[in-house]
Amino acid sequence: MSRIHEALKKAEQERAATQGGAVQPSFATAPVADPPVFTETPADPAPAAPSTARVGMPAFASPFSIDTLLARCPQRDWKPDLSTMLFMNDDDSMRGTEEFRTLRSRLYHMREKMTLKTLLVTSALPKEGKTFTSANLAQVIVRQHGRRALLIDGDLRGPRLHLSLGTAAGPGLSEYLQGKNDEFSIMQRGPMENLFFIPSGTGIEDPAELVGNGRLKILLQRVEPLFDWIIIDSPPAIPVSDASLLAKACDGVLLVVRSNSTPSDIARKARQEFPDQVLVGVVLNGTSEEAAPYARYYYESYKTPTPAKS
Numbered sequence: 001m002s003r004i005h006e007a008l009k010k011a012e013q014e015r016a017a018t019q020g021g022a023v024q025p026s027f028a029t030a031p032v033a034d035p036p037v038f039t040e041t042p043a044d045p046a047p048a049a050p051s052t053a054r055v056g057m058p059a060f061a062s063p064f065s066i067d068t069l070l071a072r073c074p075q076r077d078w079k080p081d082l083s084t085m086l087f088m089n090d091d092d093s094m095r096g097t098e099e100f101r102t103l104r105s106r107l108y109h110m111r112e113k114m115t116l117k118t119l120l121v122t123s124a125l126p127k128e129g130k131t132f133t134s135a136n137l138a139q140v141i142v143r144q145h146g147r148r149a150l151l152i153d154g155d156l157r158g159p160r161l162h163l164s165l166g167t168a169a170g171p172g173l174s175e176y177l178q179g180k181n182d183e184f185s186i187m188q189r190g191p192m193e194n195l196f197f198i199p200s201g202t203g204i205e206d207p208a209e210l211v212g213n214g215r216l217k218i219l220l221q222r223v224e225p226l227f228d229w230i231i232i233d234s235p236p237a238i239p240v241s242d243a244s245l246l247a248k249a250c251d252g253v254l255l256v257v258r259s260n261s262t263p264s265d266i267a268r269k270a271r272q273e274f275p276d277q278v279l280v281g282v283v284l285n286g287t288s289e290e291a292a293p294y295a296r297y298y299y300e301s302y303k304t305p306t307p308a309k310s
């Protein structure tokens, strides 16, 4: 059984246990305590992207440094929701922060074996934690010195990232995909150093047409050299095709499964939407707000990575 299947099975078992009135596993018995999976390595590998000096892509082959280029991005006054944006306040010990550090570490390990810079965060259904996961993952990445991340709201049907970050929804991705704006005018800078954000944009009429029109790939190719990671929040995978379209432009897909909530057959169906090569892991978002907020939100399992793309 693949580790992805193990993770899905685990989610199913937990769901069954809860429905049967059983006491939920305590935090200590959750897989968070499993050292081989969750122990963070002392030092993550160095950033893969050039974070200083010159940009290597033809689009940016210029005498400008990356910092000079990014200085063109508008600075916005974000007012983040501090109860769910875990790394935007002074309290580094909030529940969940450690699990995001572990996730970050695991992704760096994956990246040693495959091309992995653009990552789509998706799930089967709405309200499973895609936005929560993508936003906090991007934040924990830039917490490491010199790492630069771009967070993109790719959920053009139900954009919420701008609400979590407390900023304007546009101009953003939809304006770029319609050819109205360039990349620098849609990438916002907020209060967190090295974290950039492309909101969904506004006035979106045909999301599937927009994400499938080929311009997303161009955008990612143009901005890739500027960042260590690009994290894309997506719409749910089951009801609409947008997530599959977005995945085609990404190196990897992270599937969020909400513990005690996502039916296992639905989770499996979502998993089948993505080819094996791109599915890098499953996040079990098992929050029970009333019982133990954040405590068990995360379990991950990674498949054997596939070779790097040429």
Ligand SMILES: Nc1ncnc2c1ncn2[C@@H]1O[C@H](COP(=O)(O)OP(=O)(O)O)[C@@H](O)[C@H]1O
Binding pocket: 084, 123, 125, 126, 127, 128, 129, 130, 131, 132, 133, 160, 285, 286, 287, 293, 294, 297
């Ligand atoms: N682990 C968690 N702990 C606390 N709140 C969470 C957690 N995961 C999700 N939420 C909250 O649940 C709601 C739905 O999550 P969200 O990330 O928006 O789901 P999705 O993007 O899959 O629709 C949001 O209010 C979010 O802040």
Ligand SMILES: [Mg+2]
Binding pocket: 130, 131, 132, 155, 158, 160, 233, 234
């Ligand atoms: Mg969302």
